[in-house]
Amino acid sequence: MRPPKLPRTLAVAALAVAAAMVAAPAQAATRTPQAEVQRQVDRVLAGHPDARQSAPGTVTFAGGAILEIPEAGTMATACTAGWYCFYADNDFGGRKLSFHDCGLTQYLTNYGFGNQTSSWRNTSVNTVYADDNNTQPPTQMWTEEPKSEAAAVGATFDNRADSFYTACG
Template identity: 35%
Template structure:
Protein backbone atom coordinates (compact mmCIF):
# COMPACT_ATOMS: atom_id res chain seq x y z
CA UNK A 1 0.00 0.00 0.00
CA UNK A 2 1.43 3.39 -0.90
CA UNK A 3 1.88 6.25 1.56
CA UNK A 4 -0.76 8.47 -0.10
CA UNK A 5 -3.45 5.82 0.32
CA UNK A 6 -2.50 5.26 3.97
CA UNK A 7 -2.77 9.00 4.63
CA UNK A 8 -6.23 9.14 3.01
CA UNK A 9 -7.42 6.20 5.14
CA UNK A 10 -6.05 7.70 8.35
CA UNK A 11 -7.59 11.09 7.48
CA UNK A 12 -10.98 9.48 6.81
CA UNK A 13 -10.79 7.58 10.10
CA UNK A 14 -9.88 10.77 11.96
CA UNK A 15 -12.83 12.62 10.42
CA UNK A 16 -15.16 9.79 11.42
CA UNK A 17 -13.82 9.82 14.98
CA UNK A 18 -14.29 13.58 15.25
CA UNK A 19 -17.87 13.28 14.01
CA UNK A 20 -18.58 10.44 16.44
CA UNK A 21 -17.08 12.42 19.32
CA UNK A 22 -19.21 15.44 18.47
CA UNK A 23 -22.33 13.27 18.38
CA UNK A 24 -21.46 11.68 21.73
CA UNK A 25 -20.93 15.11 23.28
CA UNK A 26 -24.35 16.34 22.13
CA UNK A 27 -26.79 16.47 25.07
CA UNK A 28 -29.61 13.94 24.86
CA UNK A 29 -32.21 16.71 24.78
CA UNK A 30 -30.53 18.25 21.73
CA UNK A 31 -30.37 15.03 19.75
CA UNK A 32 -33.11 13.81 17.45
CA UNK A 33 -35.11 11.56 19.78
CA UNK A 34 -37.22 10.21 16.97
CA UNK A 35 -34.36 8.56 15.11
CA UNK A 36 -34.43 4.74 15.08
CA UNK A 37 -31.16 4.59 17.03
CA UNK A 38 -32.41 7.02 19.68
CA UNK A 39 -35.72 5.16 19.95
CA UNK A 40 -33.97 1.81 20.31
CA UNK A 41 -31.70 3.23 23.00
CA UNK A 42 -34.65 4.73 24.84
CA UNK A 43 -36.41 1.36 25.04
CA UNK A 44 -33.39 -0.51 26.33
CA UNK A 45 -32.21 1.62 29.24
CA UNK A 46 -33.60 2.90 32.48
CA UNK A 47 -35.33 6.26 32.20
CA UNK A 48 -33.35 9.10 33.78
CA UNK A 49 -36.43 11.23 34.45
CA UNK A 50 -40.22 11.09 34.55
CA UNK A 51 -40.28 12.79 31.14
CA UNK A 52 -38.05 10.08 29.70
CA UNK A 53 -40.26 7.37 31.25
CA UNK A 54 -43.26 8.97 29.53
CA UNK A 55 -41.28 8.86 26.26
CA UNK A 56 -40.59 5.14 26.81
CA UNK A 57 -44.27 4.42 27.40
CA UNK A 58 -45.25 6.47 24.32
CA UNK A 59 -42.66 4.64 22.21
CA UNK A 60 -43.88 1.25 23.46
CA UNK A 61 -47.41 2.21 22.40
CA UNK A 62 -46.09 3.44 19.04
CA UNK A 63 -44.22 0.23 18.18
CA UNK A 64 -47.06 -1.97 19.46
CA UNK A 65 -50.37 -0.11 19.16
CA UNK A 66 -53.38 -1.35 21.09
CA UNK A 67 -51.88 -1.28 24.55
CA UNK A 68 -53.07 0.76 27.48
CA UNK A 69 -50.93 2.47 30.10
CA UNK A 70 -52.04 0.85 33.37
CA UNK A 71 -49.53 2.43 35.76
CA UNK A 72 -46.73 4.95 35.67
CA UNK A 73 -44.30 2.42 34.20
CA UNK A 74 -46.49 -0.31 32.66
CA UNK A 75 -48.33 -0.93 29.42
CA UNK A 76 -50.90 -3.71 29.24
CA UNK A 77 -52.24 -5.47 26.14
CA UNK A 78 -55.32 -7.64 25.58
CA UNK A 79 -56.91 -6.81 28.95
CA UNK A 80 -53.79 -7.66 30.91
CA UNK A 81 -52.74 -10.74 28.95
CA UNK A 82 -49.34 -9.20 28.17
CA UNK A 83 -47.68 -6.55 30.35
CA UNK A 84 -44.51 -4.55 29.65
CA UNK A 85 -42.82 -2.97 32.68
CA UNK A 86 -40.11 -0.30 32.53
CA UNK A 87 -37.78 0.49 35.45
CA UNK A 88 -38.77 3.63 37.32
CA UNK A 89 -36.36 6.56 37.12
CA UNK A 90 -34.41 7.28 40.26
CA UNK A 91 -34.66 3.72 41.55
CA UNK A 92 -31.73 1.41 41.63
CA UNK A 93 -32.30 -1.07 38.82
CA UNK A 94 -31.19 -4.29 40.44
CA UNK A 95 -29.94 -6.74 37.88
CA UNK A 96 -29.28 -10.30 38.76
CA UNK A 97 -32.56 -10.67 40.64
CA UNK A 98 -35.35 -12.49 38.80
CA UNK A 99 -38.65 -10.91 39.87
CA UNK A 100 -41.41 -12.54 37.84
CA UNK A 101 -44.69 -12.70 39.82
CA UNK A 102 -46.17 -16.10 40.65
CA UNK A 103 -48.32 -17.50 37.83
CA UNK A 104 -46.50 -15.53 35.11
CA UNK A 105 -43.52 -16.13 32.87
CA UNK A 106 -41.27 -13.18 32.19
CA UNK A 107 -38.65 -12.22 29.63
CA UNK A 108 -36.20 -9.39 30.01
CA UNK A 109 -34.55 -7.10 27.49
CA UNK A 110 -31.16 -7.42 29.19
CA UNK A 111 -29.11 -10.20 30.69
CA UNK A 112 -29.36 -10.76 34.44
CA UNK A 113 -33.06 -9.82 34.38
CA UNK A 114 -32.48 -6.20 33.34
CA UNK A 115 -35.58 -4.21 32.47
CA UNK A 116 -37.72 -3.63 30.51
CA UNK A 117 -39.61 -6.80 31.29
CA UNK A 118 -42.43 -8.48 29.39
CA UNK A 119 -44.74 -10.95 31.12
CA UNK A 120 -47.45 -13.40 30.07
CA UNK A 121 -49.53 -16.04 31.81
CA UNK A 122 -51.69 -17.60 29.07
CA UNK A 123 -51.26 -21.12 27.73
CA UNK A 124 -50.54 -21.86 24.08
CA UNK A 125 -48.47 -20.10 21.43
CA UNK A 126 -48.23 -16.33 21.32
CA UNK A 127 -46.47 -14.03 18.88
CA UNK A 128 -44.19 -11.60 20.73
CA UNK A 129 -44.17 -9.19 17.78
CA UNK A 130 -47.80 -8.32 18.50
CA UNK A 131 -46.51 -6.57 21.61
CA UNK A 132 -43.33 -5.09 20.13
CA UNK A 133 -41.18 -7.77 21.76
CA UNK A 134 -39.63 -9.62 18.79
CA UNK A 135 -35.92 -10.26 19.17
CA UNK A 136 -35.74 -8.58 22.61
CA UNK A 137 -35.20 -11.49 25.03
CA UNK A 138 -31.89 -11.91 26.85
CA UNK A 139 -32.99 -13.50 30.15
CA UNK A 140 -36.11 -15.35 31.30
CA UNK A 141 -37.87 -16.33 34.53
CA UNK A 142 -40.70 -18.85 34.71
CA UNK A 143 -42.94 -18.56 37.79
CA UNK A 144 -45.56 -20.99 36.48
CA UNK A 145 -45.95 -24.74 36.89
CA UNK A 146 -45.50 -25.29 33.13
CA UNK A 147 -42.61 -25.36 30.67
CA UNK A 148 -42.21 -22.35 28.38
CA UNK A 149 -40.68 -22.69 24.91
CA UNK A 150 -39.22 -19.66 23.13
CA UNK A 151 -38.92 -20.15 19.38
CA UNK A 152 -37.67 -18.35 16.29
CA UNK A 153 -39.77 -17.36 13.29
CA UNK A 154 -38.79 -20.64 11.62
CA UNK A 155 -39.93 -22.69 14.62
CA UNK A 156 -36.48 -23.46 16.06
CA UNK A 157 -36.67 -23.95 19.83
CA UNK A 158 -34.25 -21.41 21.27
CA UNK A 159 -34.99 -21.65 24.99
CA UNK A 160 -36.71 -24.24 27.22
CA UNK A 161 -37.66 -22.51 30.45
CA UNK A 162 -38.82 -25.07 33.01
CA UNK A 163 -41.25 -24.40 35.88
CA UNK A 164 -39.63 -22.23 38.54
CA UNK A 165 -36.44 -21.75 36.51
CA UNK A 166 -34.62 -18.42 36.08
CA UNK A 167 -32.06 -18.07 33.27
CA UNK A 168 -29.85 -14.99 33.65
CA UNK A 169 -28.58 -15.21 30.06
CA UNK A 170 -30.20 -17.30 27.35
CA UNK A 171 -26.91 -17.79 25.50
CA UNK A 172 -25.46 -16.49 22.26
CA UNK A 173 -27.61 -18.73 20.03
CA UNK A 174 -30.90 -17.54 21.55
CA UNK A 175 -30.10 -13.97 22.58
CA UNK A 176 -32.48 -11.45 20.98
CA UNK A 177 -33.95 -14.07 18.62
CA UNK A 178 -37.23 -15.21 20.22
CA UNK A 179 -40.37 -14.35 18.28
CA UNK A 180 -42.86 -16.81 19.76
CA UNK A 181 -43.53 -18.24 23.20
CA UNK A 182 -45.46 -21.39 23.95
CA UNK A 183 -46.64 -22.31 27.42
CA UNK A 184 -47.41 -26.00 27.69
CA UNK A 185 -50.42 -26.27 30.06
Protein backbone atom coordinates in the same frame (compact mmCIF):
# COMPACT_ATOMS: atom_id res chain seq x y z
CA MET B 1 -11.76 51.62 4.96
CA ARG B 2 -14.67 50.39 7.08
CA PRO B 3 -14.14 49.34 10.64
CA PRO B 4 -14.78 45.64 11.36
CA LYS B 5 -18.20 44.70 12.75
CA LEU B 6 -16.73 43.05 15.76
CA PRO B 7 -19.07 44.58 18.34
CA ARG B 8 -22.16 43.40 16.42
CA THR B 9 -20.71 39.88 16.08
CA LEU B 10 -20.00 39.77 19.79
CA ALA B 11 -23.51 40.96 20.57
CA VAL B 12 -25.03 38.19 18.42
CA ALA B 13 -22.78 35.58 20.04
CA ALA B 14 -23.70 36.83 23.52
CA LEU B 15 -27.40 36.61 22.69
CA ALA B 16 -26.95 33.04 21.38
CA VAL B 17 -25.15 32.00 24.57
CA ALA B 18 -27.82 33.61 26.73
CA ALA B 19 -30.60 31.87 24.78
CA ALA B 20 -28.85 28.51 25.16
CA MET B 21 -28.49 29.05 28.91
CA VAL B 22 -32.20 29.80 29.24
CA ALA B 23 -33.21 26.81 27.08
CA ALA B 24 -30.88 24.30 28.79
CA PRO B 25 -32.86 23.99 32.03
CA ALA B 26 -36.10 23.49 30.09
CA GLN B 27 -34.53 20.75 27.96
CA ALA B 28 -32.95 19.11 31.00
CA ALA B 29 -36.33 19.01 32.72
CA THR B 30 -37.80 16.97 29.85
CA ARG B 31 -34.85 14.54 29.86
CA THR B 32 -35.48 13.11 33.30
CA PRO B 33 -35.46 9.31 33.66
CA GLN B 34 -39.22 9.40 34.27
CA ALA B 35 -39.78 11.44 31.10
CA GLU B 36 -37.71 8.98 29.05
CA VAL B 37 -39.72 6.05 30.42
CA GLN B 38 -42.96 7.88 29.59
CA ARG B 39 -41.72 8.51 26.03
CA GLN B 40 -41.12 4.76 25.65
CA VAL B 41 -44.57 4.00 27.07
CA ASP B 42 -46.14 6.50 24.66
CA ARG B 43 -44.37 4.82 21.70
CA VAL B 44 -45.72 1.40 22.76
CA LEU B 45 -49.24 2.76 23.21
CA ALA B 46 -49.13 4.48 19.81
CA GLY B 47 -48.42 1.13 18.16
CA HIS B 48 -50.93 -0.88 20.21
CA PRO B 49 -54.39 0.73 20.37
CA ASP B 50 -55.66 -2.17 22.51
CA ALA B 51 -53.07 -1.46 25.23
CA ARG B 52 -53.34 0.93 28.17
CA GLN B 53 -50.93 2.47 30.63
CA SER B 54 -51.73 0.75 33.93
CA ALA B 55 -49.02 2.39 36.10
CA PRO B 56 -45.94 4.57 35.58
CA GLY B 57 -43.68 2.71 33.16
CA THR B 58 -46.20 -0.14 32.77
CA VAL B 59 -48.33 -1.12 29.76
CA THR B 60 -51.06 -3.77 29.95
CA PHE B 61 -52.12 -5.36 26.67
CA ALA B 62 -55.65 -6.54 25.86
CA GLY B 63 -54.70 -10.21 26.30
CA GLY B 64 -53.29 -9.55 29.78
CA ALA B 65 -49.57 -9.40 28.98
CA ILE B 66 -47.73 -6.69 30.92
CA LEU B 67 -44.71 -4.70 29.75
CA GLU B 68 -42.66 -2.96 32.41
CA ILE B 69 -40.15 -0.30 31.38
CA PRO B 70 -37.84 0.59 34.29
CA GLU B 71 -35.80 3.76 34.47
CA ALA B 72 -32.26 3.48 33.12
CA GLY B 73 -29.94 1.94 35.67
CA THR B 74 -32.76 0.30 37.65
CA MET B 75 -34.21 -3.20 37.60
CA ALA B 76 -37.73 -4.20 36.67
CA THR B 77 -39.78 -5.73 39.46
CA ALA B 78 -39.47 -9.47 40.11
CA CYS B 79 -41.52 -11.87 38.00
CA THR B 80 -44.87 -12.26 39.76
CA ALA B 81 -45.63 -15.72 41.20
CA GLY B 82 -47.57 -17.78 38.67
CA TRP B 83 -46.29 -15.79 35.69
CA TYR B 84 -43.42 -16.20 33.23
CA CYS B 85 -41.29 -13.25 32.17
CA PHE B 86 -38.91 -12.29 29.39
CA TYR B 87 -36.19 -9.69 30.12
CA ALA B 88 -34.36 -7.48 27.63
CA ASP B 89 -31.03 -7.66 29.50
CA ASN B 90 -28.99 -10.37 31.17
CA ASP B 91 -29.53 -10.94 34.89
CA PHE B 92 -33.25 -10.08 34.65
CA GLY B 93 -32.55 -6.46 33.77
CA GLY B 94 -34.06 -3.93 31.42
CA ARG B 95 -37.59 -4.11 30.09
CA LYS B 96 -39.74 -7.04 31.26
CA LEU B 97 -42.63 -8.67 29.40
CA SER B 98 -44.87 -10.91 31.57
CA PHE B 99 -47.51 -13.53 30.73
CA HIS B 100 -49.69 -15.93 32.72
CA ASP B 101 -51.80 -17.75 30.13
CA CYS B 102 -51.17 -21.12 28.49
CA GLY B 103 -52.19 -23.37 25.64
CA LEU B 104 -51.28 -21.08 22.78
CA THR B 105 -48.47 -19.67 20.66
CA GLN B 106 -47.75 -15.98 21.09
CA TYR B 107 -45.48 -13.65 19.18
CA LEU B 108 -43.14 -11.38 21.11
CA THR B 109 -43.15 -9.12 18.05
CA ASN B 110 -46.81 -8.31 18.82
CA TYR B 111 -45.62 -6.64 22.03
CA GLY B 112 -42.60 -4.81 20.60
CA PHE B 113 -40.32 -7.42 22.21
CA GLY B 114 -39.27 -9.52 19.21
CA ASN B 115 -35.58 -10.42 19.18
CA GLN B 116 -35.05 -8.66 22.51
CA THR B 117 -34.87 -11.44 25.13
CA SER B 118 -31.60 -11.95 27.02
CA SER B 119 -32.89 -13.65 30.20
CA TRP B 120 -36.10 -15.20 31.48
CA ARG B 121 -37.86 -16.42 34.62
CA ASN B 122 -40.77 -18.88 34.83
CA THR B 123 -42.60 -18.84 38.17
CA SER B 124 -45.63 -20.66 36.75
CA VAL B 125 -46.60 -24.35 36.54
CA ASN B 126 -46.52 -24.12 32.73
CA THR B 127 -43.71 -25.04 30.35
CA VAL B 128 -42.66 -22.39 27.83
CA TYR B 129 -40.90 -23.16 24.52
CA ALA B 130 -39.14 -20.16 22.96
CA ASP B 131 -38.63 -20.07 19.19
CA ASP B 132 -36.72 -18.17 16.53
CA ASN B 133 -39.07 -17.76 13.56
CA ASN B 134 -36.40 -16.16 11.38
CA THR B 135 -35.18 -19.64 10.42
CA GLN B 136 -36.95 -22.19 8.24
CA PRO B 137 -38.20 -24.26 9.87
CA PRO B 138 -38.40 -22.20 13.09
CA THR B 139 -35.76 -23.10 15.67
CA GLN B 140 -36.73 -24.02 19.22
CA MET B 141 -34.09 -22.23 21.29
CA TRP B 142 -34.86 -23.03 24.90
CA THR B 143 -37.41 -24.60 27.21
CA GLU B 144 -38.58 -22.83 30.34
CA GLU B 145 -39.51 -25.56 32.79
CA PRO B 146 -41.89 -24.62 35.64
CA LYS B 147 -40.19 -22.73 38.48
CA SER B 148 -36.94 -22.17 36.56
CA GLU B 149 -34.91 -19.28 35.24
CA ALA B 150 -31.94 -18.32 33.08
CA ALA B 151 -29.96 -15.18 33.92
CA ALA B 152 -28.60 -15.31 30.35
CA VAL B 153 -29.84 -17.23 27.33
CA GLY B 154 -26.29 -17.40 25.94
CA ALA B 155 -24.67 -15.81 22.92
CA THR B 156 -26.26 -18.26 20.47
CA PHE B 157 -29.82 -17.34 21.44
CA ASP B 158 -29.43 -13.78 22.73
CA ASN B 159 -31.98 -11.42 21.20
CA ARG B 160 -33.37 -14.06 18.80
CA ALA B 161 -36.69 -15.16 20.37
CA ASP B 162 -39.73 -13.89 18.56
CA SER B 163 -42.42 -16.39 19.58
CA PHE B 164 -43.21 -18.98 22.24
CA TYR B 165 -45.67 -21.75 22.96
CA THR B 166 -46.90 -22.32 26.52
CA ALA B 167 -47.97 -25.83 27.49
CA CYS B 168 -50.44 -25.81 30.38
CA GLY B 169 -49.01 -27.46 33.50
